[in-house]
Amino acid sequence: MGRNRKAWATIASLAICLVHILPFYILLTTSFKASDDLSSKWVFPGYLYLDNFSNAWQEANMLTAFRSNVVVTAISVALIIVVGSVAAYPLARYQTRWNKFIYALFVSALIVPPLTILVPLYKFMVDIGGMNHYWGIILLFVTFNLPMTIFLYTGFIGTIPRELDEAAMIDGAGRFELFFRILLPLLKPITATVVILTGVAVWNDYQFSVFFLQHPHTRTITVALASFFGQYNSNIGWVAAGSLMGALPMIVLYLFLQRYFISGLASGAIKG
Amino acid sequence: MRKTWITVIALLLIVSTALVGCSQRSGGNDGGNVANDSGSAGNDADGNAPKTDDSAEPVKSDGGEKIRLTVYSTIGELKNQDMMKSIAADFTKENPNIQVEFQFPGAEYENILKVKMAANDLPDVFDTHGWAVIRYGKYLADLKDEPWAGNLTDTIKPVVTDKDGKLEALVLSEAKDGISYNADLLEKYGIAPPTRFAELMDAADKLKTESNGDVTPFFMSGIDNGMIGGFLDLYATSQYISPSTNDSASLLDGSFDWKKWTPLAQKLLDMQKKGYINKDVLTAKYTDMPQRFAQGKIAFVFGAPSFADEVYKVNKDIKIGIMPLTTMVDGDSQTFSGGERYTMGAWKDGKHLEESKKLIQFFAKPENMSKIANATKLPPGLKDIPSQHEFTTYYEQFKDVRVFPYFDRVYLPNGMWDVMCKTGTALVAGDVTPAQFADKMKQEYDRLRNQ
Structure with missing residues (x-):
């Protein structure tokens, strides 16, 4: 019975893997294929063709786009971690009525679909002069990612024994010292989770970037590649090659942090 | 381990700050401030061919007020985009104080313009893609007094003129x-x-x-x-x-x-x-x-x-x-x-309306209209514009x-x-x-x- 169940679980896992690998496989075949190659998208070309990569790199201004992505993602993630963890600490430790209300307010912000407030947001961004500036979009990313971050950190901090705080305080540590020297190192798994979740979301963002970073010198990879799709034409090979290049940093990040990712997500999610 | 984390975050911030420092913060709407625009040629140092840079050639300063016009277009083909940019570069040569910045948002054009309309923050010049009168009319300046207005073809003139006689846009290419x-x-x-x-x-x-x-x-x-x-x-x-x-x-x-x-x-x-x-x-x-x-x-x-x-x-x-x-x-x-295919209309509340009209007038020159007709392979929206491409005989x-x-x-x-x-x-x-x-x-x- 046990063996049977295990076999089914393996089959199911393989099927799920396949569903996720197939689009990636087609991305690979498409990115290495010339535009006049009419062969099936399931087969790799029998020749080495790298023009899609060089064309995408050049025409989409990928170096500039990469720079935009790195700047926006790094600063956003750093701010999300610092602000999110600092905000979550009192919410987890001092569960007063007011703090519970604030926590509920943060978490309820999760249900607001960002695009429904696009127009007032756009107007606001124009008014404060944040259009086409990195700080403008960073402000948006931090704002929209904080609820989830605070939710995760609050849950995780709740699992750390309060006695640790008390011991540190007895030893003479102040609040900030306690947080940064004692608690923050313990938040490593959940921080890894937040880095991956928000990092991937910000790196791959299209819905905000397309409206708020339209300038060729500040636009991100997704926006730059989207310009290859027009009403009458699409350079699918270039987009595939560009997407592949754009996805690599996130894949590397995930591989480095995946050890922490699972444990952080699990402990943060279960105990709230 | 704590040190590692702090180091990682600190490094991220340092690298990002350095990159921000290298980048240009040249918003499309920051009007006449070109002090930080002067590096647009520097962008080419990234290894990009100058022809694909979305801004015009570097502007030679002659001491006057520097102006940057933002132009949004629905043109999708890269070679046609380059053609439009080259005309804009010629314009900048004649008007060194006006830099033209083309943006081609591709399939998202319509959505972006809708949001921009809602926020009343339109580009200085933009393509009306078939909606000059009905959708964009109240955002567009009247161009009926422009020197090229009388040359619009008989088929296209009614399409871009509203019931009060306001002319909404220059039609670069007609749709047939x-x-x-x-x-x-x-x-x-x-x-x-x-x-x-x-x-x-x-x-x-x-x-x-x-x-x-x-x-x-x-x-x-x-x-x-x-x-x-x-x-x-x-x-x-x-x-x-x-x-x-x-x-x-x-x-x-x-x-x-x-x-x-x-x-x-x-x-x-x-x-x-x-x-x-x-x-x-x-x-x-x-x-x-x-x-x-x-x-x-x-x-x-x-x-x-x-x-x-x-x-x-x-x-x-x-x-x-x-x-x-x-x-x-x-x-x-x-x-x-038929109707409009590629057009240029000027935002009536734009900071640089006169310069926008000047740019549109430049595009309306017969030699530029010819270039556009030959590249887009569409009939031009102005009369007596010679063109030579594989569909010319059909249109004739x-x-x-x-x-x-x-x-x-x-x-x-x-x-x-x-x-x-x-x-x-x-x-x-x-x-x-x-x-x-x-x-x-x-x-x-x-x-x-x-x-």
Whole structure:
């Protein structure tokens, strides 16, 4: 019975893997294929063709786009971690009525679909002069990612024994010292989770970037590649090659942090 | 480990700050501040060819006020984008204090402009892509006093002029939508370009039969359902508007008998049932079409040959033809549906309206209009503009064919286009009958008219 169940679980896992690998496989075949190659998208070309990569790199201004992505993602993630963890600490430790209300307010912000407030947001961004500036979009990313971050950190901090705080305080540590020297190192798994979740979301963002970073010198990879799709034409090979290049940093990040990712997500999610 | 984390975060911040320092913070709306724009040439140091940089050539300072104009265009082909940028660069040479910054948002153009309209933050100059009067009219400056205004072609002038005589935009290229066809295929099977709808169906039958199914006469897409809506929109003109006895008055005053829609819907359904339309109509995309067209698997596409360059990428020797729409009613003559394709309108509340008009005037110069016509392969919106490309002879041959504005823009209330596209797709999918389609059209037409 046990063996049977295990076999089914393996089959199911393989099927799920396949569903996720197939689009990636087609991305690979498409990115290495010339535009006049009419062969099936399931087969790799029998020749080495790298023009899609060089064309995408050049025409989409990928170096500039990469720079935009790195700047926006790094600063956003750093701010999300610092602000999110600092905000979550009192919410987890001092569960007063007011703090519970604030926590509920943060978490309820999760249900607001960002695009429904696009127009007032756009107007606001124009008014404060944040259009086409990195700080403008960073402000948006931090704002929209904080609820989830605070939710995760609050849950995780709740699992750390309060006695640790008390011991540190007895030893003479102040609040900030306690947080940064004692608690923050313990938040490593959940921080890894937040880095991956928000990092991937910000790196791959299209819905905000397309409206708020339209300038060729500040636009991100997704926006730059989207310009290859027009009403009458699409350079699918270039987009595939560009997407592949754009996805690599996130894949590397995930591989480095995946050890922490699972444990952080699990402990943060279960105990709230 | 704590140190590692702090180091990682600190490094991230340092690298980001350094990169921000290297980057340009040149917003499209920061007006005359060009102090941080002077590095636009520096961007080329990234290894990008100057021709693909979206800003014009570096401006030589002569001490005057520096102005940056933002121009949004729907042009999608890279070589045409470069052509537009080169004209803008010539403009900047003549006007060193005005830098022109082109943006080509591609498929997102319409959504971006909608948000910009809602926030009243439009580009200085932008493409109105068929909506100069209805959608963008209240955001556009009146251009009727511009020197080129009198040269607009007779077919396009009414399209971009509102009822008070306000001229909304310079039309760089006109749309003249009829039927595009694979001329080699028609020649191979001995078919002359049809002039009546019945002849078109005969040609479709012949192509399908004699090719043993290798050739699909027509291509449509249920994903890009504008192709199905486009077919109905084009033939609605032939059926209800262009004949001498027509329904234009009843469509305008709301008394149109929508039962008359059933035969048109039936014709589309017949085409599908007889196998004249690609079998994968519901799952195919518009962008699948050029490749099949290039391979000789499709004979006719309703609309202009905007996809020609995509076809040539696969088969550069293919001959693409264009013809007016076939007639639906006996005694009627052929028509094109048309209007604006590429245009330039100036935002009336823009900070640099005078400079925007100056730029538009520069684009309206005959030599620039010629360049645009030759690159886009579309008829120019101004009179007496010479052009030389593979479709010139066709436009010359059909220059006297009547051009009607797109049916939905004039006779249907806002919102009906989607209804027509979606219900047309449902018809092809077998989810609704022609009579139900007509009922749906009536129901939505009445509802949207009363909004």
